[in-house]
Amino acid sequence: NWRxxxxxxxLKILFAPILAVLAVVTWFFVFVVSLSSGILCIPAAILGFFGLFIIFVDSVSYGAGLLVIAFLISPYGLPMLATWLLAKLHVLRYMLRDWIYG
Known part of the structure; x- marks a missing residue:
């Protein structure tokens, strides 16, 4: 049918700019997350060692707090959550692309 x-x-014309912007935003966030996880691994290691030192020398609660903060800024903490969210954004973009250009 011609309609x-x-x-x-x-639909292809209307959604092409949206898909392009979504692709650029997604790749920008991938760059930011990978850069931040690479940069934050050094302070996470320092805080982790300092937290262990504080646990053995001074206070268990302060040391445990430092270890929690070190975990959150390590590549396995908040950057991993951001990576998971970015993966969901990639899936959304590809689902939208397949639905429209199918």
């Missing part, structure tokens, strides 16, 4: 073809073409 279906015209509607599909109109």
């Amino acid at each position: 279906d073809i015209d509607m599909r073409f109109l």
